[in-house]
Amino acid sequence: MDKLIRENIKNLNAYKVDAPQYEIIVNANESPYDFPMVLKRKFCDEICNTDLNRYPEACFPELLTELHAYTGVPEEGIICGSGSDELIAMINQAFVNPGDVIVSHSPSFAMYDIWATIADARHIRVDDLPEHVPDIDTMIAEACEHNAKLLYMCNPNNPTGYTFSREEIIKVLDAVPSLVILDEAYIEFFGKSGVDLIKFYPRLLILRTLSKAFGLAGIRCGYALGNKSIIDILYKVKGPYNLNVLTQKLAVIALKNRDTILRNLEIFKAEREKAMAFLKALNAFKIYPSGSNFIYFEAPQAEAIYEALIKKDILIKYFKESDRQPGSIRFSMGKPQENQKILAIIKEVVYNEA
Known part of the structure; x- marks a missing residue:
């Protein structure tokens, strides 16, 4: 073996x-707060009227409609996955060849390194400066020197809680040749998203999730926001039915009732x-x-x-x-x-x- x-x-x-x-x-x-019972009952009614013997919608049209309403990003610029984990795997499958370089700041989300290893890539983790401030200049230098395929910025950062300024994000986007992945898993707690930068930077991809602020870690629903050209590439490596019907139904209910949940x-x-x-x-x-x-x-x-x-x-x-x-x-x-x-x-x- x-x-x-x-x-x-x-x-x-x-x-x-x-x-x-x-x-x-x-x-x-x-979130320590479970999904509201009144919405769970609504979900039960939805499932009772859903044919579970059929495959789910492969491209989640109803969910995309609600995500567009929530984020303002056109539906053609959104793709969903089983949490951010699957989306990171898809990014590696679509863009990273063995030996390619991936850059991130450190410490940060462990799955960047794990999926880089699985992709047989070289992951350069740039250690933070004092006070756990990410070393933006060294990240840029490493990405440029090695023509990095991917560069991750986790905002707010897990585990340190650091928040990148808009100026820092733009500085990186203007300087590197890489696909810049802005991981906004915790953005609802921070409130200052970089989503509006998508229309100006075709190499920006934003990761989001319903696991944190929406309190839906159990349904494993993540989504990526970006330029249509990037999203189209990710659809090429997406599994045909990667988001089950239960997840899709509950995610739609959550987004329609987001004011209550948030x-x-x-x-x-x-x-x-x-x-x-x-x-x-x-x-x-x-x-x-x-x-x-x-x-x-x-x-x-x-x-x-x-x-x-x-x-x-x-x-x-x-x-x-x-x-x-x-x-x-x-x-x-x-x-x-x-x-x-x-x-x-x-x-x-x-x-x-x-």
């Missing part, structure tokens, strides 16, 4: 996630600011500004915090110390009472470690 495996896959570590069997889960940047954004922002102030008052961590629904901080007690929370049946995201970064924690905002419990445990760890 070993002789049959592609060489670039042999040493690739499978991306595994913790089973969500915890009382409180704040490790995956999900009311929670203010709660997330308020909880983030309260948690940020609490953590800063402990004077024990290096805490970074965040434009998303999570807080990222570096701490000598990171492992102790993780273990203390696990003992209390709480799952948080812990990054082990490495050559690239010190031990750190990413804390997704839960419900107010959940956040209070987590912060109390963190405070206890700090005092015990002092």
